[in-house]
Amino acid sequence: MSFPSTLPAASLDALPTQLAILDTDGTILYTNEAWKRFGTENDYAGDASSIGMNYLGVCDVDPDQSSTMAADGIRSVIEGTDDEFSYEYPCHSDDERRWFTMRVTRFSHESETYVQVVHLNITDRKLAELEVDEKANRLQNVASILSHDLRNPLSVALGYAETVLDEGIATDPLGRIVDSLERMDDIISDALVLARHGTVEATSTVNLRTQAETAWSHVETGEASLTVADTMLFEADDSLFSHVFENLFRNAIEHARPEGSDTPVAVTVGPLVDGPNGPGFYVEDDGVGIPEADRGAVLDAGYSGDREGTGLGLSIVSQVVDAHGWCLELTESDAGGARFEIRGVDRRAAE
Secondary structure, eight states: OOOSOHHHHHHHHTOSSEEEEEOTTSBEEEEOHHHHHHHHHTTOSSOTTOTTOBHHHHHHHOOSHHHHHHHHHHHHHHTTSOSEEEEEEEOOOSSOOOEEEEEEEEEEETTEEEEEEEEEEOHHHHHHHHHHHHHHHHHHHHHHIIIIIIHHHHHHHHHHHHHHHHTTOOOHHHHHHHHHHHHHHHHHHHHHHHHHOSSOOOOEEEEHHHHHHHHHHTSOOTTOEEEEOOOOEEEEOHHHHHHHHHHHHHHHHHHSSOTTOOOOOEEEEEEEOOOTTOOEEEEEESSSOOOGGGTTGGGSTTOOSSTTSOSOHHHHHHHHHHHHTOEEEEEEOTTSSEEEEEEOOEEEOOO
């Protein structure tokens, strides 16, 4: 058999991945240029093309677990147990860390069965995954330090300071210490949300009105008012989602009015009809609004228009929205205040 013809051979040689064609005995009938180049660059002792070599035999004599897995996978495809086989494995050189995916498929030509073996270099993806894992581990370590090593002594210090104040020894410096300790506790709470809640674990059907009113009760609202224009049911991570309303409410109460204003803030929550990004809901206020030039920056961690704020509240909102796969848009309410629109929610029919 003449395999392959000139045109298919030129096409296969142009592939950047290493490719080999085997017969049902495991003998290599054809390899492309990438396969030969890889053998040459890695000082392969024999013919870099490997043509005529029994691939299964080489794998069988190699004690490495990757070789055993490769041989078992190729045999499963040859025998028809599996239609295809895929396996990721490390293939490090003396000066480089590398990973590959081997993909095996079976095909027929002129009543004969053949197996195609492709080795795809996935080093860039693997290194990115390892970097993400490493960052996640560091983040969890930071979260552990914040929640235990730092928060425990902070709570003790705050407790002693508040006790002194309760005993009537109230001084301006002591009051400032208490304020600073409370702000540190707020920062830790916000940082822990950012560190621990990057993904949605499970969802349940939630009620917009119930969620908004519950979150409102958890925030120091003073004379501010909440109006829920209407309600809807949708899927969300109940505990994680509560951070959206709580932080948007705090943002409105703390920033909607100019400093020194005694006018209470009015906050409104309501559903959004279907749009380009699907159904959703909004939270808006009747305050001074957020300048259009600042609307991207306010969602960044650490951004705050108030030196007393943690700068993490709206960043938490953005992270929770992203974790759910929703879309967040910051615009202006009819009253000129800030309006946060969240779309793409999985809406449920009323029971």
